[in-house]
Amino acid sequence: MLAVAVGLGAGALLLRLYRLAAQSLWLDEGSTWALIQSSWATLFADLFSPAAAYPLYHLLLKAWVALAGDSEWALRLPSAVAGAVAVGLLFGVARQFAHMRQSDSRATFAFSLAAAVLMSTAPFAIWYAQEAKVYSLLLVASILLLWATLRVVQHPTRRAWLTLLGIALLSIFLHRLAILLVLAIAVVWLWLAPVAQTWRVRLLGGAAVLTTSVGLVVLMARGLGSDIAETGAYIPATPPLALKLTLLRFSLDRGPGEFPLGWIVPFLILGTVGLYLLLRDARQPRPQSHAARVLLCFLCVPAGLFLAQLGATRLFEARYLLLIYPAWLLLLVYPLLHPARVVRGLSGALLAGVLLVHGLALTQAQYGIFSGDPVKEQYREAIAEVATRMHPDDLIVLHPAYIRPLYDYYMVRHTSDTPPEPVTFEAFKHGQHEFNMRDWYAARREAFAGYYRSFLIIAPAHARTVDQPLLETDEYGLVGIYYQYSWEQRKWPCGIWRTHGVHVFCQDSPEAYETGALHPPGTPYAAQFGADILLKEVMLKATLPQGAGVYQAGGNLPLTLFWDVVRQPQHEYITFLHLCQQCDLPPPAGSDGPPLEGYLPTTIWLPGKPVHDEQTIPLPADLPPGEYQLYLGLYPSGEADEAARLPIQATHPVDRNRLWLGTVQIVAR
The missing domain is CATH 3.40.50 (Rossmann fold)
Known part of the structure; x- marks a missing residue:
């Protein structure tokens, strides 16, 4: 079955690499990039700082960036790989879960395959697999914790316990909210503790878990609540609303009103049936019920504690509950373990509907990450x-x-x-x-x-x-x-x-902001364009230490044009700038557009009311170094052909109704 898990992971990786860098980094990803600019010493110290939410991830990402660079693709690749690994791991954990229930081989394979395929195609999982944040790696940690817990329940050896403790410790360094799963494991221990244990041990253990839970809720309320103004947009939600929003995000990665209502139906049916069957199995006294109890704890304990802090903060993001996402997927496919063939058949049909909805959601216009539309802040x-x-x-x-x-x-x-x-x-x-x-x-x-x-x-x-x-x-x-x-x-x-x-x-600003100072003068250019427009001055601005007139390929050539008019023009005119060496050929760089991007059209220019127009020529990164000639011209809006250019009267040279502004030097990047 290892080959199946690897194949599922490989397929999931292909999905997660598709259009990986198509979307811009958004606010949280920018914060990730900024944090990994910190020194190694600072990031190591963050491992033990309660204020650092996921310090181990930043250390790992900093190491990766040192090797691969910090392009958008490189920043997101670890998340994509982690998301694919999570799919393969979930297949293995689902098999382990089904074996503990002593399910038959056909049901076990169907259950495991369905869980992995759901995660592979889920919009919620793919979103975080294409984001330079910790959450895809946290998904791996939550699956490993579930695996290690099932292993301890099945074979409580010293090695199994040490493995569980090691994964739990690393998970908390990975994201502080992983402690919610640690508390879920503690509840599992209390629930499944041998009957021979004294009531005092159970009582003390329960008191410790309860005290820790209350303290954790208080810490979450303080920590998340203090983030309100510093983390941007958030969702103020009561616990019932948070449950609804979590259901929508886990199922479709959508908010209310962003999808056809019919899309949620198969998730609701599978989730309801799965929860009923899970609760029924968890109540059974036989050992086979232990797996159901573990899954129930992993699903309910973290969710319950997180919802409790909403009573104080109302600060909700579905990603904070990603810890329980693997348990949610296992809940959806849980009916496949039912012994009745009709239940399995209907569940399979509903799961096929879920996969169809996944595809529709991924490609949905305006919202789908594979739609081709911008869905992250640009x-x-x-x-x-x-x-x-x-x-x-x-x-x-x-x-x-x-x-x-x-x-x-x-x-x-x-x-x-x-x-x-x-x-x-x-x-x-x-x-x-x-x-x-x-x-x-x-x-x-x-x-x-x-x-x-x-x-x-x-x-x-x-x-x-x-x-x-x-x-x-x-x-x-x-x-x-x-x-x-x-x-x-x-x-x-x-x-x-x-x-x-x-x-x-x-x-x-016509004059300087606040001070009212007039714009510094440029080089005089006594030039008239057509019958109405006067070019009074031109100012080239310096972008390099060499001063104005020397510019770098890949940068800008900035200049300000100072205009006046003889009388108010009757037409809107477009300004063009050409930068050329062989000036009888199309220019390798230039700009073309109305003054002030069209917000101050020439038709409202008045005599004696000078206009300064900041123009910029973006210089291609591969522009060859050397001397270039700079030309300026005007033409009526909508008439870009050379014959429509305004005639020029000037003391400076004119070429094909283009005014020569001078020679500039381009240097290599």
């Missing part, structure tokens, strides 16, 4: 929008503050330039009641003073937990509203990009 895409537009003198605001690791991770992957140091408003982590509008004004004045353009990278779902919208109809709190209504702040909006879970706002 920090990669949002930060790319900033990286290809940013200037060295831009202000970049991150909100909330704890998305900073994603900025650090992705910005250096999108540009070879040194990115601006971002600004965060740390006081917002204390919540809206401790950071009012007056505080926001003061913090903003201090942070923004002297800048002419800023970008806001905001994760709205996380931001609203610390910067609550003033009105229920508002999408953002104080920070987001400031950018959403730029015109009302007497600022120019210069771009809005909405990706899944992450939004980017660009805001330009």
